[in-house]
Amino acid sequence: MAKHFVIIGGGPAGNTAATYAARFGAKVTMIERDLIGGAAHLRDCVPSKAMIATGSALGTINDAQRMGLTNVSATLDFDALRRRIGSIGERLERSTTTLLESQGVKLLSGTGRMVGPHEVVAETEAGLIELEADVVLLATGSRPRIPEWAHVDGERILTTRDAYPPRTLPEHLVVIGSGVTGVEFVHMFKSFGSEVTLIVSRQQVLPLKDPEVAAALEADFLARGVMLLKGAKASNGVATADGVTIECTDGRIVTGSHALLAIGSIPNTDNLGLGDVGVELINGYVKIDHNCQSSVPHVYAAGDISGKLPLSSVASLQGRKIAEHAMGLHSGPHRHIDYEKAASAIFTEPEIADVGLAEVDAFAVGRKIRVTKVPFSANAKALIEDDARGFVKIISDPATGVVLGGAIVGRHAAELISVIALAVSAGLRVADLHESLFVHPSMAEALTDAAE
Numbered sequence: 001m002a003k004h005f006v007i008i009g010g011g012p013a014g015n016t017a018a019t020y021a022a023r024f025g026a027k028v029t030m031i032e033r034d035l036i037g038g039a040a041h042l043r044d045c046v047p048s049k050a051m052i053a054t055g056s057a058l059g060t061i062n063d064a065q066r067m068g069l070t071n072v073s074a075t076l077d078f079d080a081l082r083r084r085i086g087s088i089g090e091r092l093e094r095s096t097t098t099l100l101e102s103q104g105v106k107l108l109s110g111t112g113r114m115v116g117p118h119e120v121v122a123e124t125e126a127g128l129i130e131l132e133a134d135v136v137l138l139a140t141g142s143r144p145r146i147p148e149w150a151h152v153d154g155e156r157i158l159t160t161r162d163a164y165p166p167r168t169l170p171e172h173l174v175v176i177g178s179g180v181t182g183v184e185f186v187h188m189f190k191s192f193g194s195e196v197t198l199i200v201s202r203q204q205v206l207p208l209k210d211p212e213v214a215a216a217l218e219a220d221f222l223a224r225g226v227m228l229l230k231g232a233k234a235s236n237g238v239a240t241a242d243g244v245t246i247e248c249t250d251g252r253i254v255t256g257s258h259a260l261l262a263i264g265s266i267p268n269t270d271n272l273g274l275g276d277v278g279v280e281l282i283n284g285y286v287k288i289d290h291n292c293q294s295s296v297p298h299v300y301a302a303g304d305i306s307g308k309l310p311l312s313s314v315a316s317l318q319g320r321k322i323a324e325h326a327m328g329l330h331s332g333p334h335r336h337i338d339y340e341k342a343a344s345a346i347f348t349e350p351e352i353a354d355v356g357l358a359e360v361d362a363f364a365v366g367r368k369i370r371v372t373k374v375p376f377s378a379n380a381k382a383l384i385e386d387d388a389r390g391f392v393k394i395i396s397d398p399a400t401g402v403v404l405g406g407a408i409v410g411r412h413a414a415e416l417i418s419v420i421a422l423a424v425s426a427g428l429r430v431a432d433l434h435e436s437l438f439v440h441p442s443m444a445e446a447l448t449d450a451a452e
């Protein structure tokens with residue numbers, strides 16, 4: 001008899017596992033309480049990138065005289081933007097649902113929780129549905145972290161999920177948190193024309209990134225008039241009829257029309273019945289091993305609740321690996337995920353992307369590395385596209401030449417990093433990149449130059 005997979009959560013982790021498990025011959029039931037596609041498609045990743053793309057188009061049009069065009073200008077239509085975000089979400093939800101149904105996955109609309117080691121219930125509009133599972137996958141994602149002092153009202157004090165887009169364009173947005181999400185929202189609202197103040201708790205935006213990369217972004221923010229409040233930690237916030245006042249621990253006070261919290265997320269592991277079935281948590285995240293198995297071996301966890309990298313790409317890969325492992329198809333050199341080799345990007349302008357070993361981390365542990373770096377200022381395609389900001393940096397092993405990591409700041413960085421990601425995961429050497437014949441003119445030529 002086919003193994004029965006019960007999956008709680010229909011984001012990238014859940015729906016990728018469902019598709020593969022069904023393809024491998026399992027009977028699959030997936031419970032989703034909101035929309036198929038998960039927060040990734042409908043609440044976080046995709047809507048934020050869609051808003052950024054609109055801001056980018058606006059900037060390109062309004063800067064068009066630099067490309068030799070005149071009389072071109074555009075203004076933002078907030079209602080049209082809202083419709084655009086909605087329609088992308090609907091299309092993604094439809095296509096994901098169609099894909100899952102075409103593989104024979106049974107979709108239940110409701111809230112799932114475990115009530116025994118092999119028993120899951122789905123609370124649906126039609127009542128409780130009891131399911132007997134051979135394999136359970138917990139893939140319930142995460143939600144924005146809200147500090148106690150913040151009285152989020154969705155009007156003046158917002159989480160990222162209230163911002164696709166907010167009811168009105170903020171005149172002056174105060175962004176709290178300067179990690180990846182915070183800086184993307186700074187860029188997004190600045191490109192829509194809002195004044196933006198960014199509260200940075202340390203002395204560097206993107207505190208976990210290479211300082212050179214962070215400095216390039218800070219320079220761009222300052223040039224665009226973003227106000228940076230460094231070494232400041234928000235400790236209180238009050239919404240008034242026409243604005244917000246944010247207090248910092250050192251007594252500084254920032255006022256604006258709106259505030260947006262971007263201080264991380266918390267895993268959706270509450271109310272899943274995990275304690276009763278013995279699934280161990282660490283700081284609210286499900287503790288998993290290298291096969292994504294929890295402390296109860298037939299209960300797997302993937303995506304944001306697994307406490308690994310909170311990226312859609314990682315969630316999907318974990319989902320596929322789980323389907324392979326649970327179906328006994330787990331073999332070969334790539335059977336475990338190497339999280340160190342995950343590429344990630346920040347969709348600001350210039351874009352930022354990195355993969356593998358960072359220069360700063362190598363120095364921290366005294367590891368010998370070779371760093372080669374070229375700016376885009378000499379790259380023909382960058383000049384053609386009128387944006388030669390940024391650089392490519394490649395980190396390699398000085399003894400073997402093997403590519404260990406890289407960082408790119410510049411136009412299309414999120415696409416270009418894939419070349420370095422492939423080199424890192426395939427163990428290629430800098431010489432392999434240097435000998436490759438890339439298209440001319442292309443931004444990718446900077447990679448072969450940096451690989452000298």
Ligand SMILES: Cc1cc2nc3c(=O)[nH]c(=O)nc-3n(C[C@H](O)[C@H](O)[C@H](O)COP(=O)(O)OP(=O)(O)OC[C@H]3O[C@@H](n4cnc5c(N)ncnc54)[C@H](O)[C@@H]3O)c2cc1C
Binds near residue numbers: 031035038045
């Ligand atoms: C603003 C923002 C931008 C981001 N941008 C990017 C990006 O550019 N690239 C990238 O790779 N990542 C990005 N991320 C991260 C990415 O969105 C997450 O890593 C990804 O969504 C995790 O996928 P998941 O499957 O774990 O969970 P989710 O996508 O959160 O899906 C989980 C699903 O489970 C459902 N659920 C929860 N509890 C239950 C329950 N009890 N019963 C039934 N259903 C339940 C939820 O409704 C949800 O649909 C971004 C995140 C944020 C906040």
